[in-house]
Amino acid sequence: MAINTQDSTCLPLQEKIVYHSKTARFIELVILSFLLSLLVYRVISFKDQSHYIPWLLALLCESWFTFIWILSMSTKWNQCTTKTYPDRLMKRANEFEFPAVDVFVTTADPILEPCIITMNTVLSLLAVDYPAQKLALYLSDDACSPLTYYSLVETTNFAKLWVPFCKKYNIQVRAPFRYFTSNSTLLDDDSLEFQREWKMMKNEYDDLYKKMELASQRPFTCDRNSDFADFCDVHRSDHPAIIKVISENKGLPHVIYISREKNPKHHHYYKAGAMNVLARVSGIMTNAPLMLNVDCDMYANNPQVFLHAMCIIFGYKNDQDCGFIQVPQAFYDGLKDDPFGNQLANYYYLMNGISAIQGPLYGGTNCFHRRKIIYGLSANDKIKNGNIINEDLHQVFGKSFELRETVAQIISGSNIKIENQKTPSSLIEEAFYVAGCSYEYGTLWGKKVGWLYGSAAEDMLTGINIHGRGWKSVICSPDPPGFLGCAPPTYPSSLTQQKRWAIGLLEILFTDKNPLLLTIKAKLWFRQALAYYWICLWGVRSIPEICYAFLPAYCIITGSHFLPKINERAFFIPVGVFMIFNVYVFWECKRLGVSLRTWWNLQRMGRVTTMTAWLFGFLSVMLKLMGLSKIVFEVTQKEHKSNDSDDKNDGRFMYDKSPVIIPGIVVLLVNMIALVNSVLRLLKVNNSEIWMEVLGLGLGEMFCSVWMLLCFWEFLKGLFRNGKYGIPSLTIWKSGVLTLFFVHVCRKSSQPF
Numbered sequence: 001m002a003i004n005t006q007d008s009t010c011l012p013l014q015e016k017i018v019y020h021s022k023t024a025r026f027i028e029l030v031i032l033s034f035l036l037s038l039l040v041y042r043v044i045s046f047k048d049q050s051h052y053i054p055w056l057l058a059l060l061c062e063s064w065f066t067f068i069w070i071l072s073m074s075t076k077w078n079q080c081t082t083k084t085y086p087d088r089l090m091k092r093a094n095e096f097e098f099p100a101v102d103v104f105v106t107t108a109d110p111i112l113e114p115c116i117i118t119m120n121t122v123l124s125l126l127a128v129d130y131p132a133q134k135l136a137l138y139l140s141d142d143a144c145s146p147l148t149y150y151s152l153v154e155t156t157n158f159a160k161l162w163v164p165f166c167k168k169y170n171i172q173v174r175a176p177f178r179y180f181t182s183n184s185t186l187l188d189d190d191s192l193e194f195q196r197e198w199k200m201m202k203n204e205y206d207d208l209y210k211k212m213e214l215a216s217q218r219p220f221t222c223d224r225n226s227d228f229a230d231f232c233d234v235h236r237s238d239h240p241a242i243i244k245v246i247s248e249n250k251g252l253p254h255v256i257y258i259s260r261e262k263n264p265k266h267h268h269y270y271k272a273g274a275m276n277v278l279a280r281v282s283g284i285m286t287n288a289p290l291m292l293n294v295d296c297d298m299y300a301n302n303p304q305v306f307l308h309a310m311c312i313i314f315g316y317k318n319d320q321d322c323g324f325i326q327v328p329q330a331f332y333d334g335l336k337d338d339p340f341g342n343q344l345a346n347y348y349y350l351m352n353g354i355s356a357i358q359g360p361l362y363g364g365t366n367c368f369h370r371r372k373i374i375y376g377l378s379a380n381d382k383i384k385n386g387n388i389i390n391e392d393l394h395q396v397f398g399k400s401f402e403l404r405e406t407v408a409q410i411i412s413g414s415n416i417k418i419e420n421q422k423t424p425s426s427l428i429e430e431a432f433y434v435a436g437c438s439y440e441y442g443t444l445w446g447k448k449v450g451w452l453y454g455s456a457a458e459d460m461l462t463g464i465n466i467h468g469r470g471w472k473s474v475i476c477s478p479d480p481p482g483f484l485g486c487a488p489p490t491y492p493s494s495l496t497q498q499k500r501w502a503i504g505l506l507e508i509l510f511t512d513k514n515p516l517l518l519t520i521k522a523k524l525w526f527r528q529a530l531a532y533y534w535i536c537l538w539g540v541r542s543i544p545e546i547c548y549a550f551l552p553a554y555c556i557i558t559g560s561h562f563l564p565k566i567n568e569r570a571f572f573i574p575v576g577v578f579m580i581f582n583v584y585v586f587w588e589c590k591r592l593g594v595s596l597r598t599w600w601n602l603q604r605m606g607r608v609t610t611m612t613a614w615l616f617g618f619l620s621v622m623l624k625l626m627g628l629s630k631i632v633f634e635v636t637q638k639e640h641k642s643n644d645s646d647d648k649n650d651g652r653f654m655y656d657k658s659p660v661i662i663p664g665i666v667v668l669l670v671n672m673i674a675l676v677n678s679v680l681r682l683l684k685v686n687n688s689e690i691w692m693e694v695l696g697l698g699l700g701e702m703f704c705s706v707w708m709l710l711c712f713w714e715f716l717k718g719l720f721r722n723g724k725y726g727i728p729s730l731t732i733w734k735s736g737v738l739t740l741f742f743v744h745v746c747r748k749s750s751q752p753f
């Protein structure tokens with residue numbers, strides 16, 4: 001895919017900018033030296049302790065924190081961004097030289113993922129600035145919902161008006177629900193023609209919206225003579241494949257609906273399974289060399305995002321340098337100050353850091369993949385058409401002859417021209433075949449090719465495998481952001497998401513795609529492996545964190561210590577780590593332009609999430625490894641806010657019956673009991689000198705308990721609230737029992753034997 005863009009006289013299409021902040025590096029090193037001195041201090045003062053247990057535990061936890069800190073430092077050491085220049089591309093390249101792109105949208109549940117959101121994503125993608133004949137949009141519906149199919153048909157009809165309108169007036173936001181917001185009005189200096197068309201589009205969109213609303217409210221009635229006959233008597237987890245070409249060659253990209261075959265006897269591998277069906281069906285129908293995949297809520301926010309990606313595709317001489325192009329995840333209408341800490345702002349520097357190593361991690365959405373890489377090619381594979389033996393492909397890609405033909409074209413790089421291809425609808429028979437649930441048996445789908453199975457974070461697993469095969473990846477962050485999605489709108493949905501991530505990431509360490517293995521045996525870069533460890537260890541981090549959260553309470557109750565006393569010189573070490581670390585994180589937030597409140601929420605939710613969702617993630621993986629339970633992919637809820645709803649309770653914590661928050665409540669209660677304990681003890685002392693002494697000795701521990709109290713403040717409020725904003729009483733009871741048990745154990749262990 002090289003057009004004449006490498007000419008040295010030309011300005012580049014893309015620039016990779018690697019930089020670093022001296023201040024950040026300096027502070028990180030200071031924190032590291034504090035952490036190391038803390039460890040040294042622990043070791044040398046070990047023998048002076050009267051209570052070994054807390055000291056040893058603290059040493060272990062802090063060693064772990066230091067290890068994680070080193071991983072994070074290594075990851076952030078250099079920062080990288082990519083600047084792209086679509087204007088230069090447009091001047092130099094002819095539209096017909098652009099590669100074709102197959103666009104995949106996945107949806108799995110019309111309730112958790114309201115159709116109107118998915119359809120806006122579809123509309124934004126159909127309307128991007130890219131030659132329509134080079135695009136095909138595939139919507140995978142794992143719910144097999146007639147509502148989704150109906151919505152897609154209606155949406156495609158609406159797109160015939162919407163897309164020309166967007167292109168004619170160069171509309172910037174092409175997802176109508178974001179374009180027609182309550183504060184978008186016409187301006188006086190808009191031309192009359194525009195005003196007329198704008199009003200017409202708004203009416204048409206309102207109609208579309210109402211149609212979907214109505215359809216979602218009435219039950220589906222089966223009419224065997226209609227277009228919906230395929231949806232009669234189907235169950236979402238047991239039905240034949242349904243594939244419908246909704247539009248082809250109509251000046252729009254092709255629009256194709258797919259609901260892959262499901263059968264309770266066959267594992268369907270959730271999203272990864274859906275992606276593999278998409279890869280195969282699109283391979284048969286359009287076989288574009290590039291594929292973009294987005295979650296159903298990630299609409300294209302920047303109409304030029306494809307052109308930005310093409311700047312990178314054309315801008316690199318070697319495909320090896322851009323195996324895939326990841327556009328960062330960003331969110332629209334996020335709750336103010338990110339109360340649940342799920343808008344990912346805090347990963348900015350990590351992500352840009354990884355981008356400066358082997359390239360950004362594949363995040364599951366907003367990613368342009370090369371089909372040949374998804375088909376398993378390594379960075380240095382050179383394959384000519386003649387070398388490909390159809391029999392070998394059989395073992396890898398399965399029985400479909402047509403599919404193997406298209407695969408051969410892709411891996412030999414001979415399919416750039418798609419002009420003389422057949423229409424998608426003429427290939428539908430074969431598409432049904434490859435969308436069947438037994439197609440993958442005896443093939444390497446999910447093992448070596450396609451999206452890999454074995455982790456609830458199929459994205460990370462697939463991405464690390466690509467890096468392991470020697471490809472680099474590139475970050476593409478256009479302004480305005482390329483895609484915007486919906487961050488989990490409520491606390492329970494955020495917990496679900498965090499738990500699944502912790503599970504999926506940890507699962508990777510128990511596969512043959514473990515970062516260390518891939519560095520030794522394959523071509524994963526060492527520092528990239530460290531970055532993967534930083535993220536894959538999320539679940540494991542819950543264990544030291546929760547131990548550390550119990551330590552202050554344990555010490556106060558048992559009258560022991562895990563921190564240096566205030567009159568010791570070493571006292572300044574933990575104080576130093578604590579202060580500098582928090583100032584550092586705050587400074588990072590400042591540089592990103594987020595509020596003080598957001599900083600607090602992120603830091604607090606960091607503790608809360610680790611000790612709740614990630615802990616459960618960790619336990620789930622342990623149970624799975626012991627063969628005691630299975631992992632399911634729980635879809636996170638997406639919310640469509642209508643323009644006039646302005647819920648004042650947004651951002652308040654809601655609770656459901658899930659036990660995930662129990663460890664958090666226990667941490668809270670235990671630390672509260674400890675604080676009450678120490679206050680009572682102080683009250684009993686009436687000599688002020690001894691008072692100061694007692695206070696001084698346990699000050700560090702008391703401060704830690706107060707800090708935990710502040711971090712879990714929302715739970716404290718939840719204990720006293722009713723309804724959906726209150727923690728269910730059963731959860732409270734269970735936590736109470738565990739708390740008493742803990743306090744009892746503390747008391748026992750402090751009594752002399």
Ligand SMILES: O=c1ccn([C@@H]2O[C@H](COP(=O)(O)OP(=O)(O)O[C@H]3O[C@H](CO)[C@@H](O)[C@H](O)[C@H]3O)[C@@H](O)[C@H]2O)c(=O)[nH]1
Binds near residue numbers: 295504
């Ligand atoms: O059986 C399934 C389950 C999910 N999905 C789709 O997968 C996407 C992601 O699901 P979502 O619940 O939104 O997960 P998030 O936690 O928001 O997603 C992040 O994390 C996932 C891995 O855990 C990645 O797959 C996603 O791309 C990434 O955005 C959605 O489009 C779903 O419709 C399916 O198609 N089939």
Ligand SMILES: [Mn+2]
Binds near residue numbers: 295297485486636
């Ligand atoms: Mn999502």
